[in-house]
Amino acid sequence: MNKPSAVLSVERPLTVEKAKAEERIDTSPESVRLIFSFIACSAFWLVFGTLVGEYLGLKFVWPELDTISWLSFGRLRPVHTNVVFWGFLSQGMLALALYVVPRTSQRELFSYRLGWSSLGLMNLSVVLGVIALMAGINNGAQEYREFIWPIFALFALGLILVAYNLYKTIADRNVKEIYISNWYILAACLWTIILVLVAYLPGYQQDGISQTVIQGYYMHQGVGQWFTPMVLGLTYYFLPKLLNRPIYSYSLGVLAFWTQMVFYTMIGSHHFVFSPIPWWIQTVAIVFSVGMIVPVTAGTGNFLLTMRGKWRSIARSYSLPFILVGVIFYAIVSYQGTLEAFRSLNKVWHFTNFTIAHSHMSLYGFVAFLIWGGVYGLIPRMTGNEPPQFAVGAHFWLALIGVLVYSIPLMVGGTLQGLSWIAGESFIESVTLMQPYWVWRAVGGTMMFISHLIFAYNVWKMRPGNRIETAESTNS
Amino acid sequence: MKLNFHKNHKLLFGVVFWGFVFLSLIIAVFPALWVQQENEPLPASEPITELERKGMKVFINEGCVYCHTQQVRPIAMDENWGRPSAPGDYARINRPSVWRQTPAVLGSARTGPDLTSIGKRQPSAVWHYMHLYNPRSVVKESIMPSYPWLFKIVENPSKDATVVSMPGEYGPSNGKIIATEKAEALVAYLQSLKQVSMDAEASAAQKAKADSIAAQAAKKKIDGATIYANNCASCHQSDGQGVEGVFPPMAGDPVVTAEDPTDHIRIVLYGLQGVPIEGTEYQGIMQPFGEMMSDEEVAAVINHERTSWGNDAPTVTAEDVAKVRNNDELNKIQAEE
Ligand code: HEM
Numbered sequence: 001m002n003k004p005s006a007v008l009s010v011e012r013p014l015t016v017e018k019a020k021a022e023e024r025i026d027t028s029p030e031s032v033r034l035i036f037s038f039i040a041c042s043a044f045w046l047v048f049g050t051l052v053g054e055y056l057g058l059k060f061v062w063p064e065l066d067t068i069s070w071l072s073f074g075r076l077r078p079v080h081t082n083v084v085f086w087g088f089l090s091q092g093m094l095a096l097a098l099y100v101v102p103r104t105s106q107r108e109l110f111s112y113r114l115g116w117s118s119l120g121l122m123n124l125s126v127v128l129g130v131i132a133l134m135a136g137i138n139n140g141a142q143e144y145r146e147f148i149w150p151i152f153a154l155f156a157l158g159l160i161l162v163a164y165n166l167y168k169t170i171a172d173r174n175v176k177e178i179y180i181s182n183w184y185i186l187a188a189c190l191w192t193i194i195l196v197l198v199a200y201l202p203g204y205q206q207d208g209i210s211q212t213v214i215q216g217y218y219m220h221q222g223v224g225q226w227f228t229p230m231v232l233g234l235t236y237y238f239l240p241k242l243l244n245r246p247i248y249s250y251s252l253g254v255l256a257f258w259t260q261m262v263f264y265t266m267i268g269s270h271h272f273v274f275s276p277i278p279w280w281i282q283t284v285a286i287v288f289s290v291g292m293i294v295p296v297t298a299g300t301g302n303f304l305l306t307m308r309g310k311w312r313s314i315a316r317s318y319s320l321p322f323i324l325v326g327v328i329f330y331a332i333v334s335y336q337g338t339l340e341a342f343r344s345l346n347k348v349w350h351f352t353n354f355t356i357a358h359s360h361m362s363l364y365g366f367v368a369f370l371i372w373g374g375v376y377g378l379i380p381r382m383t384g385n386e387p388p389q390f391a392v393g394a395h396f397w398l399a400l401i402g403v404l405v406y407s408i409p410l411m412v413g414g415t416l417q418g419l420s421w422i423a424g425e426s427f428i429e430s431v432t433l434m435q436p437y438w439v440w441r442a443v444g445g446t447m448m449f450i451s452h453l454i455f456a457y458n459v460w461k462m463r464p465g466n467r468i469e470t471a472e473s474t475n476s
Numbered sequence: 477m478k479l480n481f482h483k484n485h486k487l488l489f490g491v492v493f494w495g496f497v498f499l500s501l502i503i504a505v506f507p508a509l510w511v512q513q514e515n516e517p518l519p520a521s522e523p524i525t526e527l528e529r530k531g532m533k534v535f536i537n538e539g540c541v542y543c544h545t546q547q548v549r550p551i552a553m554d555e556n557w558g559r560p561s562a563p564g565d566y567a568r569i570n571r572p573s574v575w576r577q578t579p580a581v582l583g584s585a586r587t588g589p590d591l592t593s594i595g596k597r598q599p600s601a602v603w604h605y606m607h608l609y610n611p612r613s614v615v616k617e618s619i620m621p622s623y624p625w626l627f628k629i630v631e632n633p634s635k636d637a638t639v640v641s642m643p644g645e646y647g648p649s650n651g652k653i654i655a656t657e658k659a660e661a662l663v664a665y666l667q668s669l670k671q672v673s674m675d676a677e678a679s680a681a682q683k684a685k686a687d688s689i690a691a692q693a694a695k696k697k698i699d700g701a702t703i704y705a706n707n708c709a710s711c712h713q714s715d716g717q718g719v720e721g722v723f724p725p726m727a728g729d730p731v732v733t734a735e736d737p738t739d740h741i742r743i744v745l746y747g748l749q750g751v752p753i754e755g756t757e758y759q760g761i762m763q764p765f766g767e768m769m770s771d772e773e774v775a776a777v778i779n780h781e782r783t784s785w786g787n788d789a790p791t792v793t794a795e796d797v798a799k800v801r802n803n804d805e806l807n808k809i810q811a812e813e
Contacts, residue, residue, distance in 0.1 A: 059619075059621070060619055063611075063612075063618070063619045063620065063621060063622075064612075064622065067621075067622050067624050067625075068625075069625040072538065072539075072621050072623070073539065073542070073543070073621045074538045074539020074540055074541075074542055074543070074621070075537075075538065075539055077539060077542045078539065078542075136537035136538065137537070138536065138537065138539070138576070139576050139577050140536060140572075140576050140577040140578055140579040140580055141536045141539060141541045141542070141579060141580050142577055142580045143580070143584060145577075148575050148576055149575070150575070167485075167489065170485050171485050171486075173485075176483055177482045177483060178481075178482060178483070178485055178488060183481075183488065183492075186489060186492075187489070187492045190489065190492055190493045190496070191492075191496050194493070194496055194497055194500060195500075198500050198504055198505060200577075202571070203509075204505050204506075204508040204509040204512055205508050205512070205577070205578070206512060206570055206571050206578060207512060207515045207566075207567060207568075207569065207570040207571075207578065208511075208515050208563060208566035208567040208568070208569055208570070208578070209511050209515070209563040209566050209567075210508040210509070210511040210512035210515065211508075211577065211578040211580065212566075212580070212582055213504060213507050213508040213511055214504055214505075214508050215580060217500070217503060217504035218504075225496075254481075261492065261495060261496065261499075262495075262499065265496065265499040265500065265503060266499070266503050272582070274549035274550060274551060275547055275549065275561070275582060276547075276560075276561045276562050276563045276565070276566070277511070277563075278507060278511065281503070281507055284503070347551055347553065350549075351545060351583075351584070351585055351586035352585075352586070353585075353587075355584070355585065356585075421553050421586075422552075422553045424553070424556070424699075424702065425702060426701075426702045426705030426706045426709075427556075427589045427705075427706060428615065428617055428618075428705060428709075428714075429705075430586075431587070431588075431617060431618070431619060432617050
């Protein structure tokens with residue numbers, strides 16, 4: 001295949017002609033290398049983690065796929081979740097943050113060496129964690145903190161270094177105001193550091209249910225105070241930038257920020273509605289789950305109003321459609337989450353496959369799409385290398401249709417599962433009735449997985465290379 | 477310096493950091509500490525033995541918790557699994573070592589059944605070994621993984637080895653399957669999972685909830701086929717054919733097809749073990765169901781057996797069951813057996 005030129009647009013009859021990344025941005029080669037390395041690692045973990053996810057999905061249809069202990073469902077499931085959390089999503093978000101924070105502070109990153117150390121520590125942690133989990137060594141099967149502490153400490157250290165690096169960058173900024181993106185991004189890092197400490201420190205979480213109280217807090221905050229604010233912060237930068245128009249309302253962003261911090265923190269235990277943890281904690285969680293309507297509406301409203309009337313530029317861009325999808329999923333999953341917290345609906349959906357649909361719509365439809373939007377928006381501008389447009393389109397549509405084919409059947413099946421239990425049918429009914437929905441999950445999962453291979457290919461195509469020099473020499 | 481979040485990074489991130497620390501303390505750390513201090517095992521519960529603890533470790537390491545809950549909610553639909561779980565039920569579970577945290581047995585998905593009371597529902601070790609070696613050998617529709625690495629295939633098992641015999645296609649072509657220490661520990665753990673009764677006053681609130689559940693449950697219609705699927709099919713199979721040499725078939729069984737239902741009722745109420753049926757000795761044991769089921773339920777499941785898979789025997793009523801239950805003499809004979 002021809003390498004598409006960064007300057008000329010090549011005829012591509014199969015797709016709508018998309019706009020090229022119009023301007024090259026001058027970033028130091030050092031930062032290009034660091035940011036691209038984060039993205040490359042992230043893409044690798046995406047492919048690896050979802051290969052595992054795909055395999056897990058197939059096991060629901062063919063439980064006898066293998067009988068090897070290292071590949072059994074109970075060991076691979078945490079491999080899947082931890083790899084997509086700490087490998088794919090976290091490193092993808094940090095790649096973009098390492099661009100956005102210096103950019104909006106109008107200076108270079110405080111320390112590239114610290115940046116590389118973070119990358120190394122985080123990847124070391126994920127590699128060791130995967131091996132340990134497959135060998136059957138986990139941290140009490142506490143969801144998303146399955147890595148035992150000596151392994152997760154490496155990740156935490158990486159995170160502390162990033163936070164310090166970003167803080168120093170912001171502190172020495174060359175502008176007066178701290179742009180709203182930086183509020184979200186650095187806050188996400190700080191919150192997650194606290195979260196990880198609370199999750200792993202001993203003393204108040206030794207026996208029985210005390211552990212569950214912390215787990216409820218951690219499990220939800222992991223999503224809510226790490227992924228959510230991080231990608232929102234990135235979107236507050238990329239959306240206006242790519243649309244070439246300011247964010248609709250800066251103060252709505254500020255309102256969403258503070259309400260996010262207070263409300264989200266209080267709702268963790270909604271994962272344990274009806275459980276034996278103290279009833280008042282559950283009630284607080286439910287009340288604040290309703291309160292979440294405020295930051296969510298403020299956030300999505302703000303983004304959609306920024307996009308208003310610009311639909312044509314969105315269609316012409318190949319990064320903005322990802323962001324549009326991400327914003328829409330943010331709204332859907334958040335309202336869905338509020339519904340799930342009500343005791344009446346929780347009864348039907350809790351413990352069923354509905355939860356699996358919800359978690360994929362949020363982490364995939366919302367978080368992953370926003371990351372992809374940022375990657376496609378940023379990297380070609382940094383390296384001067386465009387990915388093939390057809391391949392970006394294929395990534396977009398396979399991922400979008402894939403996640404819908406994955407989650408809609410699971411929502412239907414999950415609801416039927418819950419109703420079957422309420423009707424008092426024999427348990428095995430709820431297993432056999434899921435079969436067709438699990439087949440759909442495997443089909444959707446396959447589409448998603450193929451799209452990830454394409455994404456990895458696109459990342460390869462966008463890699464910094466001799467193009468930088470050529471582009472520079474033609475520019476000067 | 478100005479008190480302006482937009483310009484003063486120390487102020488902004490100070491509030492962000494300490495604000496979150498404060499919220500975390502009130503919503504997570506203090507409640508956990510408080511729960512930890514209140515942590516008190518139920519008086520009727522027994523300490524976890526060394527073997528059971530090992531089994532719990534296998535349970536956690538193999539990730540059984542991703543498909544199985546151990547958490548009964550105070551709502552009607554969970555009443556099948558036992559009484560609502562209380563904090564005391566988990567009080568004896570603690571941190572196994574400095575490397576790992578307290579096992580998360582509550583679980584978050586019910587891809588498989590809740591295991592809170594599996595020790596009562598399925599006390600048979602033989603069944604558990606077969607099920608772990610290959611779940612489909614006892615539950616055809618199961619999607620649970622097989623755990624062959626918890627077993628070993630040997631030519632000549634030693635005398636004290638736990639030999640597991642699998643029906644036909646599910647076993648190895650040659651050699652015998654024996655359970656490893658891990659499998660033995662895991663099964664001991666599963667057998668130990670039984671709810672114990674709650675301390676009367678501590679559980680007043682729970683009991684009120686349980687009562688309202690019982691009231692709701694009473695309204696639920698009793699269906700023999702469902703009771704059979706939930707309680708009997710794991711051994712006698714949904715097609716009533718049993719598992720060769722381990723669990724007898726119900727189709728055409730002499731007790732099930734007998735004119736006089738007394739033996740049938742007695743076996744369901746009090747269980748059966750070590751009694752050859754038509755010359756075959758079955759390795760499995762059958763647990764008593766008398767305490768778990770009402771007379772109506774026992775009658776319904778018996779009638780299901782008596783009228784399914786080609787069986788055509790006279791049916792029974794709840795009164796017949798009550799008569800057998802109340803007949804002290806029969807009870808005593810059973811106790812002596
Ligand atoms: C090829 C695409 C994917 C497939 C086929 C897949 C499949 C699966 C499967 C089979 C499970 C276990 C479900 C169960 O226990 O019943 C799972 C869980 C999970 N996956 Fe994925 N996955 C994919 C992509 C992703 C991605 C990209 C993310 C994150 C961005 C993700 C996040 C999660 C999470 C958080 C869970 C745990 C859900 C919960 O406990 O509620 N998955 N996935």
